Amino acid sequence: xxxxxxxxxxxxxxxxxxxxxxxxxxxxxxxxxxxxxxxxxxxxxxxxxxxxxxxxxxxxxxxxxxxxxxxxxxxxxxxxxxxxxxxxxxxxxxxxxxxxxxxxxxxxxxxxxxxxxxxxxxxxxxxxxxxxxxxxxxxxxxxxxxxxxxxxxxxxxxxxxxxxxxxxxxxxxxxxxxxxxxxxxxx
Numbered sequence: 155x156x157x158x159x160x161x162x163x164x165x166x167x168x169x170x171x172x173x174x175x176x177x178x179x180x181x182x183x184x185x186x187x188x189x190x191x192x193x194x195x196x197x198x199x200x201x202x203x204x205x206x207x208x209x210x211x212x213x214x215x216x217x218x219x220x221x222x223x224x225x226x227x228x229x230x231x232x233x234x235x236x237x238x239x240x241x242x243x244x245x246x247x248x249x250x251x252x253x254x255x256x257x258x259x260x261x262x263x264x265x266x267x268x269x270x271x272x273x274x275x276x277x278x279x280x281x282x283x284x285x286x287x288x289x290x291x292x293x294x295x296x297x298x299x300x301x302x303x304x305x306x307x308x309x310x311x312x313x314x315x316x317x318x319x320x321x322x323x324x325x326x327x328x329x330x331x332x333x334x335x336x337x338x339x340x341x
Contacts, residue, residue: 155217157217157250158187159225160221162220166249167216168215168244170214170215183333186331186335193328195225199307205227206227207228207274207275207277208232209230210231211283212264214239215237216246216247218281219231220252224250225251228256230258231257231258232257232260234264235262235264240261243259248258267292267301268299270299274301274303276303276305276306278302279308280310285312293310293322293338294319300333305340306339310337311334312333315336321340322340323338324336324337325337
């Protein structure tokens with residue numbers, strides 16, 4: 155697993171390895187991440203990455219948020235309550251030499267977020283465990299807590315297309331193998 159573009163291009167990230175807890179993490183494949191960022195950089199959605207505040211829900215290894223930082227995002231908030239994810243996030247931030255001035259790790263349940271302490275995100279990555287109905291709950295929680303800016307772009311990765319929950323409008327849908335990415339905008 156590596157960063158595929160931007161200033162950190164080629165940086166190898168720590169991965170989950172083996173074990174029961176690590177098996178629950180499912181990092182976004184490099185090819186899917188590259189395709190997602192090609193779409194983001196293609197102009198259809200303007201420039202949602204440069205100088206953006208990014209929210210990475212169910213962050214796992216942090217690869218999506220780190221990719222955004224590599225490509226010019228100003229800040230990223232990584233949310234994951236798993237112990238393995240916390241260790242991997244810390245290690246990957248250290249490998250990328252990204253400090254607290256650009257990244258915050260929040261060890262919290264993404265479906266029960268506290269109120270946001272900083273500016274709302276213009277770009278949101280949502281990669282919940284597949285098929286458990288956690289994505290819509292996380293988006294609802296993030297909106298209620300002031301984490302998501304009006305007009306924000308959300309990329310929701312699951313194993314099937316996801317309907318837009320209240321407060322969001324569908325913008326696009328892409329599929330790579332068994333990975334479906336639903337693009338939404340916050341209304």
